[in-house]
Amino acid sequence: MSERGARTWINVTTSVNWTRPPVGIVRVERALVEHLQKQLGQDLCRLCVWKDDRFTEWVPMATAIPPRISQALDVIIPRGPSFDIVRPYVVKALGKYSRARARSGGTADEMELVVPLDGASSLHPAPGDFLLSVGLDWDNVYTKHFFQLAKKQGLRIITCCYDLIPVLFPQYCVGEVAQKFTEYFLELSWGSEAVLCISEQTRKDYTRLCHELGAPMRRTVVIPLGDNLPSGESVIGDSVRAATECPFILFVSTIERRKNHEVLYRAYHILRRRGFSGPLPRLIFVGMPGWGVGDLLQDIELDPLTRGSIVQLNHVSDTELAYLYRQALFCIFPSLYEGWGLPVGEALAMGKAVVASGEGSLPEVGGDLVHYLPAWNPYEWADTIQAYVEHPELIAESERKVRAGYKPRQWSDTARTVRELIEELAATSAGDSLDLLAGYDMSTECGIYSGPSILSTGSAGLLLFGPHRALRRGRYRVCVYGSVLREHREPISIDVVSRQGLTIHASTNYQRSREESGIDLNIEMLFSMERDAEDIEVLCRVMKDAALQIDRVVVQSCA
Amino acid sequence: MEDWAIGQLASKDDDVFDLLKSEIAGTPDVIHVEQPWLFAFAQRFVAECAQGKSKLIYGSENIEHSLKRQIIEDLVGGVRAREPAHLVLECELNAVRGADLVCATSTHDATWLRSHASTEVILVPNGVRARETTITGIAEANATTGHLKIALYCASAHPPNISGFFEIFGRGMGCLSPDERLVVAGDAGLHIQSDSRFAKVPGLKGRYISAGQVSEECLQGLLHVCHALVLPITKGEGTNLKTAEALWAGRHVIATPVAMRGFEEYSCAAGVIMRNEAVAFRQAIREAMAKDPLSLGLEDLQHRRSLLWETTLKPLIAAIDGLEPRVAFA
Numbered sequence: 097m098s099e100r101g102a103r104t105w106i107n108v109t110t111s112v113n114w115t116r117p118p119v120g121i122v123r124v125e126r127a128l129v130e131h132l133q134k135q136l137g138q139d140l141c142r143l144c145v146w147k148d149d150r151f152t153e154w155v156p157m158a159t160a161i162p163p164r165i166s167q168a169l170d171v172i173i174p175r176g177p178s179f180d181i182v183r184p185y186v187v188k189a190l191g192k193y194s195r196a197r198a199r200s201g202g203t204a205d206e207m208e209l210v211v212p213l214d215g216a217s218s219l220h221p222a223p224g225d226f227l228l229s230v231g232l233d234w235d236n237v238y239t240k241h242f243f244q245l246a247k248k249q250g251l252r253i254i255t256c257c258y259d260l261i262p263v264l265f266p267q268y269c270v271g272e273v274a275q276k277f278t279e280y281f282l283e284l285s286w287g288s289e290a291v292l293c294i295s296e297q298t299r300k301d302y303t304r305l306c307h308e309l310g311a312p313m314r315r316t317v318v319i320p321l322g323d324n325l326p327s328g329e330s331v332i333g334d335s336v337r338a339a340t341e342c343p344f345i346l347f348v349s350t351i352e353r354r355k356n357h358e359v360l361y362r363a364y365h366i367l368r369r370r371g372f373s374g375p376l377p378r379l380i381f382v383g384m385p386g387w388g389v390g391d392l393l394q395d396i397e398l399d400p401l402t403r404g405s406i407v408q409l410n411h412v413s414d415t416e417l418a419y420l421y422r423q424a425l426f427c428i429f430p431s432l433y434e435g436w437g438l439p440v441g442e443a444l445a446m447g448k449a450v451v452a453s454g455e456g457s458l459p460e461v462g463g464d465l466v467h468y469l470p471a472w473n474p475y476e477w478a479d480t481i482q483a484y485v486e487h488p489e490l491i492a493e494s495e496r497k498v499r500a501g502y503k504p505r506q507w508s509d510t511a512r513t514v515r516e517l518i519e520e521l522a523a524t525s526a527g528d529s530l531d532l533l534a535g536y537d538m539s540t541e542c543g544i545y546s547g548p549s550i551l552s553t554g555s556a557g558l559l560l561f562g563p564h565r566a567l568r569r570g571r572y573r574v575c576v577y578g579s580v581l582r583e584h585r586e587p588i589s590i591d592v593v594s595r596q597g598l599t600i601h602a603s604t605n606y607q608r609s610r611e612e613s614g615i616d617l618n619i620e621m622l623f624s625m626e627r628d629a630e631d632i633e634v635l636c637r638v639m640k641d642a643a644l645q646i647d648r649v650v651v652q653s654c655a
Numbered sequence: 656m657e658d659w660a661i662g663q664l665a666s667k668d669d670d671v672f673d674l675l676k677s678e679i680a681g682t683p684d685v686i687h688v689e690q691p692w693l694f695a696f697a698q699r700f701v702a703e704c705a706q707g708k709s710k711l712i713y714g715s716e717n718i719e720h721s722l723k724r725q726i727i728e729d730l731v732g733g734v735r736a737r738e739p740a741h742l743v744l745e746c747e748l749n750a751v752r753g754a755d756l757v758c759a760t761s762t763h764d765a766t767w768l769r770s771h772a773s774t775e776v777i778l779v780p781n782g783v784r785a786r787e788t789t790i791t792g793i794a795e796a797n798a799t800t801g802h803l804k805i806a807l808y809c810a811s812a813h814p815p816n817i818s819g820f821f822e823i824f825g826r827g828m829g830c831l832s833p834d835e836r837l838v839v840a841g842d843a844g845l846h847i848q849s850d851s852r853f854a855k856v857p858g859l860k861g862r863y864i865s866a867g868q869v870s871e872e873c874l875q876g877l878l879h880v881c882h883a884l885v886l887p888i889t890k891g892e893g894t895n896l897k898t899a900e901a902l903w904a905g906r907h908v909i910a911t912p913v914a915m916r917g918f919e920e921y922s923c924a925a926g927v928i929m930r931n932e933a934v935a936f937r938q939a940i941r942e943a944m945a946k947d948p949l950s951l952g953l954e955d956l957q958h959r960r961s962l963l964w965e966t967t968l969k970p971l972i973a974a975i976d977g978l979e980p981r982v983a984f985a
Contacts, residue, residue: 243833278857282829309829309857310937533948535880536804536834545802546793547880548948553790 102252102522103225104136105144108154109238110231112145120438121258124294124510125231127322131511132228136518144221146238151227151245153219155184165190222628223250223566224528226518230256230292234280242287249566249630252521254514255284256292256319259435259456260301261354268354268432270387278309285311290517292319294436295457301435317517322507323441330415339407344378345481346424346448348417348439349431351393351408352386356430356453361396361406362474363481368401372482377425379406382417421446426484426491429453432471437461445504449494451480465498528568528653530632534578534646538562542638543646549578552644559588560636560646567594567632571624571654574634578617580608582643589637590619594629601625601632617644622654656723656739659746662692666699676700682708685975689714691743694750710978712971713754714779717891718767720744725890726814756974760894761917777974780917782967783899788879789872796876799866804835806909806940807881809874809897810843815890817843819911821852823887823933828858830941837885840866840877883907883943886914887936894918899962902927905951907943909936918962925955 111125133141144151161169168190173183193207221227233239233255245251262269262277284291285306291314293299299316306313349355360379367376385393385408396406412420421427427443429452440461443450452458453471462468469476484490532538533548542557543550552559560576574592585608592601602623625632634649664671675696682705688694694713701709724740751757751771758779759765769776810816820843831837837859839847844865847853854860866877878884884901886908894917901908902918907926915922915929922929926949930936951959960966 240833247834275855275857278827282827282858283833285829286832306829307938308934309827310934310941311827311829312941533804535802544790544793545797545880547882548804551790551793 101140103139103221104132104141104518105151105153105221105225105227106132106141107146107151107227107229107231107238108143109145109236110233112154121230121232124256124321127507128228128230128511128514131508132515135508135511135515144227146236149241151221151238155188161187162194165194221249221251223568224252226252226254226521228254228514228518233284234277239280239283239287242283246287246289248564250568252289253287254290254292254517254521255288256294257281257284257298257302257316258294259298259433260305261433261435263305264301265354265433268352268388278305281305282309282311285309285314288314290315290317290521292317292514292517294319294321295460297457297460298435315517315521317513319510319513320505321436321438321441322510323438323445323505324507325414325418325421325442325445330413332416332419333413336409336412336416336420339378339380339409340420340423342378343375343425344380344407344423346380346382346420346427346443347429348382348420348427348442349429350383350386351381351389353388354432355383356432356471357381357389358392359430359471359474359477360428361392361399361402363477364402364405365399366474366478367482368405370478374482374485376405377485379428380420380424381406381408382410382412382420383408384410417442418446421448424448425488426451426494428481429458430469430471430477431455431458434458440466441505444498444502447495447499447502449484449491449498451477451484463501465494465501467494525653528570528572528655530563530565530567530649530651532563532649532651534560534649538634538649546645549645549647552581552638552642554641554643556638556640556642558635559638559642559644560634560649562633564631564633567625567629567651569625569628571622573652573654574602574621574623575648575650575652576617576619576634576636576646577648577650578644578646579615580617580643581615581645586639586642588619588639588642588644589635590621591635591637592621592623593633593635594625594631596631597633597635599629617646656727656742658690658692659723659739659743662695662746665693666695672696672699676704679704682706684708685710685712685978687712687714688750688754690716691719691747691750694753695746698749698753710755711753712756712758712975713750714758715747715751715764715768716760716894718764719747722815722891729814729818755978758971758974763916764894775974777970779971780967781894781896781899782964783896783903783962785903785963786871786875788875792870792872792874792876793879794876795870795873796880799864799869799873799877800836800838800880802880804882804944805838805864805877805880806831806835806883806885806944807838807840807877807906808843808885808887809840809877809900812842812846815888817846817850819887819889819913820847821850821856822889823911823936824859825852825856826933826937828856828862828937830937831858831862831944833861835882835944836862836864838864838866838877838881840869840874842868878904878906881906882948883909883940885940886910888914899967903959903962905949905956905959907946907949909939909943911936921959924958925949925951 106129111122114122143154145154169186173186196207197204242253246253262273266274293302293316296318299318351357421443426449429440431453432455434456437458440450440452440458450466452466454468455471469480534550535545535548538560539562540550540559542555543552543559550560587605587607589605591603602621604621606619665675686697686709688697697711701707720740720743723743724736727736727739748771751768752773755774757768757772757776759768759776760781765776765778844867848865884906886898888895888911895914898914898918902921909928912929912931921927928939930939
């Protein structure tokens, strides 16, 4: 094994390509970057993006680049996606040169840049390193590579399951997504060593799906999502001020069918039709309108009973969101299903009374601090809203309980749970041994694949080569197992090589002695590597008329 | 119902009867009729052309009326399946009652046949021929599988083979890793692939290889290189010939109880997993694929010799020897 510990690489492909204000998953990815880098240190916790069919280190571009360096950069490196990764490195080099030139009083016109010989390997995750991928992975091609990255490069992949809504409730999603997402969860299960789940409900849903499909059950860990709102210092906009001039109930969520805005509209309609003449608070929906709610939004707009009582706000800043939470009479969340339910946590963290449906994971977020109602019954929502409005002491009592009982979840705790998982997995060895079935995992030139084995056919040449797998530096024992099909005492040569055969780590010529009998073949040899190898290979050459069967090749660490 | 209709044609249409009888040279001592469809033809042949001298054996492969009813029910519903099932039952009862000897392939079938037969019903399980695996066969198999680790399903286009496949795998093909494949050899391969359900099974498309009809040599190659054999048969009576082949191949076998009918003594044999439920079946495949290649001990190998035709046909040979010759018509 190598002296250095395993690194953790966070796949930030989603965040790097995200150009809008962060949504939930982007927020999770960025929060984990911030807190894991703090907890593990930047050397052991690196960022990477999927580029040219592999994960490559990502160094964020300095936010403010001096104009002269920016000009020089454009001369050296063209602008374009192909050069995105190299640009930050050149900015760093130019900055260094600029400082050196300044120190020399403007006389230095050259600078030595040393590129370490093993630099290439430090730019990519190495065997035994962890890859943490928690982004919009179902929309990215790299997910399909996880299984091979784990198998061939020895990466230890940790992924995240947010919810199984597209599989369990495809009717609330756009198009026929159930199959696509089921396939995604299959990729996840086969490619991951561990899967983070954002709630017990999600863990239950995910493991049930794996069970149904016959997919492997991976280690699952529930991570608590932080519900501390990011602080912002922007001003409160006119639309938010206007909407909050009178008392209001707040519902924070994208406007889509699953979130069940409809039950609230119906509850308001019922309250008005009942003749509820009291001061019915305004109902504010904060969130972007999504798919499948056109008719509902039109009903809300046209219904004379509710017109003016229900207001939508979109593109709300973090500052405005915090303001809305503070000013709301109470918060409401009637969703038909959730994998977590961040707005419920945020509202509770702000000390607000919350009325929510008891669906999916919501009871995990709110515990006994939330007033739960059946998601499908608008009469119960109407009754509860009326009760809260007519008896403000109910709200005050609920808020008192929330303030006394709710412990806001911190993103640092989310990161700590992930770190503990990594440490636990790191205690189990990985990336330092290979157990290969010759017929499936290796190749032959002069033999024939025979299920798990490779058979010689009597021709001379390479009976066995491959598997071109990554292996960490260290000392290893190689064992080649098989059988001799016909007495044959010609030598068999075995080599262990890497870098496409340029580096030979060990060689041996095996010849059965006259005393050896039986059919078992068991050749052992030792080798050491001072650097990580990306393409370790075992070669076995045979002479004409050899009659062998190679079954298994085991490369095992001697640490 | 084509089988039934052909049987009716061969026995009732004089031109077809004459054409078929012209294929038979001489007067056989014994005529073994496999399946009931041509039994009426054989009866007419014995009466008209063999002077009533030939003995008739009915070789039942299935309880046909029950199987046909299931197939037709799946296609057109229960009400419309009643009449065809009744016609098949009549055809089948004619064979059972008219035979001098009846052969069943499973004890389950034998029980039903005995309740209707007027003669002896013997158990003659399906068997397998010990064939040699050749380098050419292995090479042909590798060309199909890309030398990946495979689970093999050998099946004809017989409807229960297709419906069983989708009953077991329809929810998703999570039991094979991205590096493993399910190879379907035989006509079932293309039928499954062209079925409208195929594209809707998560994970199936990328893990499925239809080998289609293959040569005998290639089939032996596939049986040799496969890691496991699957028998997702959920309907049907009788025994499955492919089960004998699978057990003889000496690989891991995952089968339903229906597929293991007639081979119950192997249900707990080394490498054999029997599962009834689709979920449990898929999990058993994953577990089997993760195991080392099956290596049978000498005792197991010896036991499996009872699957060879030379063993399974012994009761039939003895029964034929014991048949009393018929008295010729005057």
